[in-house]
Amino acid sequence: MSPQKKLFTVVLLVAIGAGLGYGVARWTTGPSPAADGQGASSQSPADDRKVLYWYDPMVPQHKFDKPGKSPFMDMQLVPKYAGEADASGVAVDPRVAQMLGVRTATAEKQRIGASVQVPATVQLNERDVAILQARTAGFVQRVARVAPGDVVAAGAFIAELLVPEWTGAQQEFLALRRTGDAALTAAARQRLVLLGMPTALVQQVERTGEVQALTTVHAPTGGLVQELMVRPGMTVSQGMSLARITGLSTVWLEAALPEVQAATARVGEPVEVTLAAFPGETLKGKVTSVLPEASSETRTLRVRADLPNPRGQLRAGMFAQMRLGGPAEEALVVPAESVIRTGERAIVYVVDQPGRFTPVPVRIGREWGDKLEVLAGLQAGQQVVASGQFLIDSEASMQGLLQRQAGPSAAPASAAASAASQGASSATVHQGEGRIVGLTPQEVTLDHGPVPSLKWPAMQMGFKLAQPGLVDSFKVGDKVQFTFRESAEGYEVTRVQRDPKGGAR
Missing domain, CATH: 2.40.30.170 (Efflux pump adaptor protein, beta barrel domain)
Structure with a gap:
């Protein structure tokens, strides 16, 4: 074989071997990320609609020009297709809606009771209370065999009192009565009443002509003896409480x-x-x-x-x-959790078709358990979103749909407020503590604790680095304190230092 043919044969064998090696590598490792990105950007999973951008459903205001993992949350970016933003409602990929737990319910007519049943407790009637008091000073001779908590009948004997002051007044009354002077007798009788002597006792003195130094105290009404403040031998003063009885x-x-x-x-x-x-x-x-x-x-x-x-x-x-x-009456009700209260109005998201939702302002009425009455804005049979509204509401806010519904005058003000809010957010610096779980030259992944300034819970997420080499002296597992801010590409770390306390989460 000539040298030229040998050279040609060697080159051909090398080319065949390289091709076989490349094919085996592709078969074992799968397509490259770049190829995946191009395929994803050129078409949607269902059709050939054009992808406008990718976004994180949890932070929809940030847009990305290629697919990948969200820098904010541990999830893949979602494509936004052409034509969705111009529609009257909000479109959400059904797979994303299922992943985030979007659940719907039906607005329906129900008979809700104008009556309500509530737990209650029986209490004593505090309007039916009698308090027995001593009309004058004296001494306790006898007390009925009752104690607090006993029930007595009306007119029941409570106590017997000896009142020495009444003795002299009664003797004077009887002496004047024997003189036959009607005026003086009437004045003496009136004095007995003013000294606190019961009318029945005055009549007894008139009838018998004998001095009565003892007086009895009876229950003015039947009921529960709540207090009994006298015992035999006690000295009582005028106005002292002897017992308290509740009917x-x-x-x-x-x-x-x-x-x-x-x-x-x-x-x-x-x-x-x-x-x-x-x-x-x-x-x-x-x-x-x-x-x-x-x-x-x-x-x-x-x-x-x-x-x-x-x-x-x-x-x-x-x-x-x-x-x-x-009695009960018919009303249109929806789950209470389906209504979003903005402070100025109440909104529910109505399902137009699978994957498309429209915000509808409603006027709400009474709340009964987990149901809320709708007075205006909905009709029976309409499907409303009962959970997962945060995704749809964020998308509607990003598209300006709520502002357009609120009217032309509200939109510019809302847009200006949004711009001011974004400007303030980008300038705000936040601080946190966590543990490094991943490092690359451009990104650090942190398992961090709660961030109060953003109302973030504890979670694991990646952060861009504001400067290359910011974490060169750190390694995976280090516990750190870090400062970060929001930028156009997401949240980026501007400063990192080792946690002097140990900083364990």
């Missing part, structure tokens, strides 16, 4: 009503009460007062109702369920 013919039922349902409670309205102690029995009462002060901790109003207690079976402290308000 039991009626009791209070006090409930904590959520303030959003305050309209259901009106003074004089009837209530129905059921108690666990008496299953199957429904008692009737009426609202006597809605206290004027709401609880700042529980956001509830105290509603008080009077409940008859003829058999005395209702005891203070019993647990009950109180139903108040009118």
Whole structure:
């Protein structure tokens, strides 16, 4: 074989070997990132729509000219296709919506009760209280065998008092009566009344003609003896309290009503009460007062109702369920979590078609459990977004859709505020602590703790480096304190130092 043919054969074999090696390498390692990027940029997964840019759904205001991993979160960038921004609604890739937990619900007519059932407790009626006091100074001779907590009947004996001051006044009255002087007798009798002597005792002295130094104290009403402040042999002074008795013919039922349902409670309205102690029995009462002060901790109003207690079976402290308000009525309701309150208006996102959502302002009414009444803006049967609205709302804000809905005058102001906010954000410096988990010449990946200035939770994310060589003296595993800021390409670290405390997360 000639030298030329040998050379040609060697070159051919080398070329065949290189081709086989390249093919094997491609088969084992897969396509290169560059090839993937070109393929992704040239077409969408479903069709040949043009990709305008890529973005992170969690930080949609930042745009990227090629696919890859988000510098903010541990997730891939999402493509934005031509034509989506010009549509009337917000388009979200169904796969992204599923990944972020977007869930829908149906606006439907339901009968929601104008009545409401709330827990309540039985209390003593503080309007039916009798306090027994000594009308003059004296000594306690006898006390009834009762104690606080006992129930007594009306007119029951409570205590017997010896009042020496009354003795002289009664003797003077009887002496003047024997003289026959009607004027003096009437004046002496009036003096007995002014000394605090009960009318029945004065009449007894007139009838018997004998001095009565002892007087008895009786319960003016039947009920619960809450306090008994006398014992035999005690000295009492004028005005001293002897006992406190609370009537039991009626009791209070006090409930904590959520303030959003305050309209259901009106003074004089009837209530129905059921108690666990008496299953199957429904008692009737009426609202006597809605206290004027709401609880700042529980956001509830105290509603008080009077409940008859003829058999005395209702005891203070019993647990009950109180139903108040009118009959149920039909209303259009949606899940309460589907409504976004902006401060100026309430918005729900309506599903136009799979993957496309439109913000609709609504007027909301009453809230019942996990449902919210819609007075205007929706129709029964419409699908609304019940969870994951943060993604759709961010996209709508980025497109200026909400500003266009609010009117021409609102859009420039909103745009100016947004620009000012972005300018302020880019100039703001934030600080954090964390541990280095990855290093490249252009990026550092940190497992950092919460960042209060941005309301970030603890997470792991990558940061661009503001200057090359900023972390040359560090290694993976070092615990550091770092300063970063927002730039056009994402968040970048401007300063890194070792954590003097150890800084472990």
